[in-house]
Amino acid sequence: MTELREPVRVGVLGARGRMGLEVCKAVDAAPDLDLVALINQGDPLSGAAEARVLVDFTNPGVVMENLRWAIEQGIHVVVGTSGFTQERLDQVRGWLAEKPGVGVVIAPNFGIGAILMMQFAARAARWFDSVEIIEQHHPRKLDAPSGTAMHTARLIAEARRAANCPPMPDATQEELGGARGADVEGVRVHAVRAAGLVAHQEVLFGTTGETLTIRHDSLDRSSFMPGVLLAVREVLTRPGLTLGLDDLLV
Numbered sequence: 491m492t493e494l495r496e497p498v499r500v501g502v503l504g505a506r507g508r509m510g511l512e513v514c515k516a517v518d519a520a521p522d523l524d525l526v527a528l529i530n531q532g533d534p535l536s537g538a539a540e541a542r543v544l545v546d547f548t549n550p551g552v553v554m555e556n557l558r559w560a561i562e563q564g565i566h567v568v569v570g571t572s573g574f575t576q577e578r579l580d581q582v583r584g585w586l587a588e589k590p591g592v593g594v595v596i597a598p599n600f601g602i603g604a605i606l607m608m609q610f611a612a613r614a615a616r617w618f619d620s621v622e623i624i625e626q627h628h629p630r631k632l633d634a635p636s637g638t639a640m641h642t643a644r645l646i647a648e649a650r651r652a653a654n655c656p657p658m659p660d661a662t663q664e665e666l667g668g669a670r671g672a673d674v675e676g677v678r679v680h681a682v683r684a685a686g687l688v689a690h691q692e693v694l695f696g697t698t699g700e701t702l703t704i705r706h707d708s709l710d711r712s713s714f715m716p717g718v719l720l721a722v723r724e725v726l727t728r729p730g731l732t733l734g735l736d737d738l739l740v
């Protein structure tokens with residue numbers, strides 16, 4: 491006789507937001523998942539207590555409070571919200587140490603193409619003299635640079651350090667602060683905000699006589715859903731902190 495599994499109870503934090511709405515639709519349509527809680531700004535977190543997995547797409551100002559509460563309750567969490575510094579990640583690891591069975595997946599980008607773009611960029615990093623990142627988003631995005639751009643810059647910087655690459659050539663004296671973008675571990679990151687955009691990123695590499703551009707475009711928020719659902723299913727069997735989806739996509 492085949493065993494019938496109970497659907498996994500899922501709650502969404504930030505359920506009325508651009509990503510939250512899309513996640514609710516995707517969870518609702520998945521036969522192995524049951525959407526049991528929709529939490530918006532002002533709702534008590536206790537409304538999500540019956541969930542086994544929470545998905546957080548809120549904002550960097552509230553995500554840490556949500557995470558601490560969920561971990562304390564023994565609820566697994568999948569986080570898409572941006573703004574995770576090394577310090578924040580260490581804080582999450584500290585909370586998880588007190589609750590060894592709980593899993594948290596934090597991913598700067600759930601788009602499969604975006605994950606590949608970051609992997610390809612890390613691979614190319616050592617072979618070029620120069621590399622800059624140009625991220626482009628809708629104008630209602632609260633943070634800049636994007637979490638994806640920050641993560642890509644760190645991966646590139648790490649790869650270049652490991653290969654003993656020299657600093658990038660750049661003789662510019664900025665006439666106006668910000669003209670050369672933000673410096674993330676030695677990698678310049680430029681943030682564009684324009685109506686009509688969703689989420690896009692170019693990584694531009696240059697060396698003698700050639701350039702390489704790696705570009706990814708999320709044209710619709712549905713692009714993030716296969717990654718979000720994968721993380722919801724996988725977090726149940728991955729205690730501790732999982733950063734990015736790379737280990738889930740093997």
Ligand SMILES: NC(=O)C1=CN([C@@H]2O[C@H](COP(=O)(O)OP(=O)(O)OC[C@H]3O[C@@H](n4cnc5c(N)ncnc54)[C@H](OP(=O)(O)O)[C@@H]3O)[C@@H](O)[C@H]2O)C=CC1
Pocket residue numbers: 503504505506507508509510529530531532533547548549550552569570571572573597598599600601637714
């Ligand atoms: N990892 C990934 O693949 C992706 C990550 N993101 C990230 O996800 C986050 C959300 O993006 P997006 O959906 O566009 O943003 P939105 O502003 O559209 O959505 C955020 C929602 O969270 C709500 N909210 C605020 N505080 C709380 C709270 N304490 N509890 C519950 N809900 C709350 C907001 O309510 P109100 O409007 O009333 O403030 C809003 O409805 C951002 O950090 C973004 O960078 C986005 C896309 C993909």
Ligand SMILES: O=C(O)C1=N[C@H](C(=O)O)C[C@H](O)C1
Pocket residue numbers: 572598599627631632635636637638639688689690
């Ligand atoms: O706010 C967004 O829209 C996005 N945020 C994430 C980020 O900051 O990288 C992921 C994606 O770029 C869309």
